[in-house]
Amino acid sequence: MDPSHNSGDVVSSLPSSTRPTTILAVIIICLQILISLATYPFLPPIVPSHWNAAGQIDGYMPKALNAILLPAISLGVYLLVRLLLAAGPKLGAQNQRATLPVVNIILVGVLLLMLVVQLITIATALRVPADVPLVISLSIGALLILIGNYLGKLRRNFWTGIRTPWTLASSTTWERTHRLGGWLFVAAGVLDIIMAFIAPLRIWGMLVLTLLIVVILFVYSYVVYQRSEARGGETLSPPFDNEG
Numbered sequence: 001m002d003p004s005h006n007s008g009d010v011v012s013s014l015p016s017s018t019r020p021t022t023i024l025a026v027i028i029i030c031l032q033i034l035i036s037l038a039t040y041p042f043l044p045p046i047v048p049s050h051w052n053a054a055g056q057i058d059g060y061m062p063k064a065l066n067a068i069l070l071p072a073i074s075l076g077v078y079l080l081v082r083l084l085l086a087a088g089p090k091l092g093a094q095n096q097r098a099t100l101p102v103v104n105i106i107l108v109g110v111l112l113l114m115l116v117v118q119l120i121t122i123a124t125a126l127r128v129p130a131d132v133p134l135v136i137s138l139s140i141g142a143l144l145i146l147i148g149n150y151l152g153k154l155r156r157n158f159w160t161g162i163r164t165p166w167t168l169a170s171s172t173t174w175e176r177t178h179r180l181g182g183w184l185f186v187a188a189g190v191l192d193i194i195m196a197f198i199a200p201l202r203i204w205g206m207l208v209l210t211l212l213i214v215v216i217l218f219v220y221s222y223v224v225y226q227r228s229e230a231r232g233g234e235t236l237s238p239p240f241d242n243e244g
Contacts (some may be wrong), residue, residue, distance in 0.1 A: 148185030
């Protein structure tokens with residue numbers, strides 16, 4: 001009997017709430033709440049809430065709203081992802097099992113970004129010198145690199161990933177589109193990190209890259225699907241088939 005095989009079965013049979021990435025996600029949200037509670041008495045009545053590309057503050061909010069907003073967004077994102085994955089149409093049990101660990105990792109990355117935004121906002125409110133747009137741009141670049149590294153491992157599902165009519169209809173199209181998407185996300189993350197040090201490019205550069213990736217992947221998924229059909233490739237099933 002292979003001990004490693006049994007160990008894998010035990011881990012895969014554990015509920016998602018006991019997996020390390022899920023525990024880490026909950027810890028991040030709890031940490032955000034504790035940070036809000038601990039820093040609230042020391043914050044001024046009005047705290048910065050928005051910065052322009054040059055790093056100048058151009059928006060404020062009451063400190064009570066600041067203390068609640070970011071932890072609430074993180075909690076809302078966490079619960080929404082869980083709800084959608086649990087209630088959404090299943091494109092095969094095997095796909096679902098393979099997708100959950102990847103989604104958990106990406107979710108942790110998003111929550112870490114929210115934590116960074118919260119910390120840098122509080123630091124600025126407490127008059128700690130910080131280049132907020134630079135920090136956030138670097139963090140977004142790092143998140144894109146993380147997503148890019150795992151995007152190709154996402155199996156076909158209804159709620160997460162690059163969902164076009166052609167990726168949902170074809171496992172082959174889904175896989176190839178997500179592999180390309182992974183490379184594009186990593187490249188965009190690296191470029192975002194570079195552009196973070198060039199103030200005029202922080203926002204517009206990111207927007208242009210995002211739009212370009214969307215267009216490329218949309219067209220690419222259509223081309224791959226049509227080529228697969230023309231060559232009599234895989235037997236295509238409706239989007240809500242029961243694979244695995």
